[in-house]
Structures are given as structure tokens and as C-alpha cells.
Amino acid sequence: MTRFFYDGQDCESLNGESVLDTLIREGHQVNYSCKKGACKTCLVKHVEGELSTGSQRGLTVNLKKNHYLCACQCKPTPGLKLKSVLAQDLFIPAQIHSKEYVSESVVKLQISSSELLNHSAGQYINLRRFDGLTRSYAVANDPGSELIELHVRRKYNGQFSDWLFNHASIGESLLLQGPWGHCCYSSAYVDDDLTLIASGTGLGPIYGIARDAIKNGHRGEINLYHGARSSSELYQHASLLQLMLEHRNFTYHACLPLSQVEGEQQLSRVQFGDPFDIATAHKPIKEELNSTSRHRVYLCGEPDFVTRGQASAFLNGVPLKRMHVLSFEYKDLRTVPR
Ligand code: FES
Incomplete structure (x- = not known):
């Protein structure tokens, strides 16, 4: 058991608990979402005492300088004093x-x-x-x-x-x-081949990254794969097809599950199967390792989808440093206490 202070109140953490877990268990009103150090919704301010390693990992220099830390990443130390943050x-x-x-x-x-x-x-x-x-x-x-x-x-x-x-x-x-976050396009990638893969509303940022690349005069190929559960979830289908007509180096792949083959005739240019399998079959990355063009993969969507995509890209020869990921980590259910 470790004793620390939050807004002047005594808190006692159990073994292995983070500051955030203790505050939640003791009924303090705290905000949080991912519990993984990604979203920054759980920021609190350091007043006094030793900070555990990693408490400020991923924060901007400015936030660190102003003594902010992620409560979900901070392990309590004896006598640690923290205070809540005003909106x-x-x-x-x-x-x-x-x-x-x-x-x-x-x-x-x-x-x-x-x-x-x-x-x-x-x-x-x-x-x-x-x-x-x-x-x-x-x-x-x-x-x-x-x-x-x-x-x-x-x-x-x-x-x-x-x-x-x-x-x-x-x-x-x-x-x-x-x-x-840093899952963005950079003009330094202008000659790279981009594989952009999204599930669900991960399409929002992925589509934005494609538009950003095109606006920057991207010279490499851009392949965008959108995985959806049904044709009604391909919510930017028409505008992506239009973008494909306007830009020769941009290709859009709408991907629906194999279970949807029957009865999904109404949309044109839909492929059936796992987006990662379709992407790998379309552009076998391994064969290109010796060429001058570099391959860059962007993944955006639910955490399981992103993890699976990272594994698939890695096994197909894409190094981690050329993967850009945005994973929708959240706790947004009414059954989860705030
Ligand atoms: S960073 Fe702590 S809950 Fe997301």
C-alpha cells in the first residue's frame, strides 16, 4: 500500500495500481479514456515527490515543463503530491x-x-x-x-x-x-508508395492523409483500402471513386467480408475479403525491398484491426519505422465507471 495525495486528500494505492486506478477506486471524479498513455484525457499536475518512470512519456515538452503527467501511467510513490487540472x-x-x-x-x-x-x-x-x-x-x-x-x-x-x-x-x-499524435503525411514521403488501410470511421483520417498527400504533389502510388461490414458502411464510396478518376496514382479498394458476397451487387468496384489479404495480394511488398521506392503503411481503426494490420505488414517486410498507426483506444461505454 502506498500513500499519496490528490488535491490535498489522502489516497492509498493497492499493489500495482496506477494513480488513475486508485483515484477511480476511491471515487474521485477523474477523466480517462484509453488507460494506455495515448489519449491524454487523464492529465494531472505534479506538485511534489518522486515521479515514477514513464509518468510523462509521450507528453509535449511544454506539458512536461509545466509539470503535467498521465495519471494512468504514473505509479504512486510515498508522499507524492498531485493536483487536478482545471479545464x-x-x-x-x-x-x-x-x-x-x-x-x-x-x-x-x-x-x-x-x-x-x-x-x-x-x-x-x-x-x-x-x-x-x-x-x-x-x-x-x-x-x-x-x-x-x-x-x-x-x-x-x-x-x-x-x-x-x-x-x-x-x-x-x-x-x-x-x-x-504523429500518424500524418509528410512531404518527405513524396516518392514513397503509400498503403492506407482503415476500418470503419478510421476512414476519416485515412482519407484526409490521402488528400494531404495528393495536395502535396505525391509522386508514389497511393492505395487506400477501406474495410467495412456492409455496403452501407462504405460511407465515402462515391467521393473516393471520384478521387480515383481524378488522380492516376490513387487507387481506392472497398473491402467487404466474404460473408457479404451474396446480395452486395449494388455498389460498383467492391472487393470481398480481408483488407490486409487484399492489400498484400495487390501489392506484394516483399518483392519491392530491393527497389528504390519505399513502402509506407498507414493503419487506422479499432485496436484489434490496427494490431492485426501491424503484424501483417511486418510479416510482409515493412519495418516498424515505416508504419504509422492511429488506434481508436477508448472507454466510451456507459457500463464503465468514469
Ligand atoms: S492517457 Fe491516461 S487515460 Fe488515456
């Missing part, structure tokens, strides 16, 4: 600027913020609503716009996503933190 310390005011339903379960939102943010497709932001609930969403548009575009899928029992989908209206006030 205004880390968040800026934002609003829902527009809302467009693009399928039965996906809504496209544009968010305006009180400050111009230097965002890129493939990064993510944290949104905080009136009651303090905070969740992370992937940025779907390329730099240069004042608005941030998000593709939000309504999840069964999703606390924040359900609210955004069904209740939040245009003009709704929010607080915004970020952007964070």
Missing part, C-alpha cells in the same frame, strides 16, 4: 460548426475553435462537454482549414458518441485539447 488550463473553447449524417451510423462534424490550430489528418483531439466528460476523436481533414473535421460513429451505449450523434446541435459549446 481552462489545457482546453480552449470550441463549437460544433456543422453536422452532416453520412450514413445510418456515421456523422461528419466540423468543429471551430477559438484559436487557429495547426492540425493534420491522422492526429486526434480531445473534446470535453458541459459535464466534463472527455473523449478523443481522430482529425479527418488536412492542414489549412480553420475547421477540424471528425467522423463519429454512433456506438452502442457510447456515452459521448451517442450524444454527438443524436443530441448535440450546431452551435453546441465544447472544450478542445490538442491536436496530438
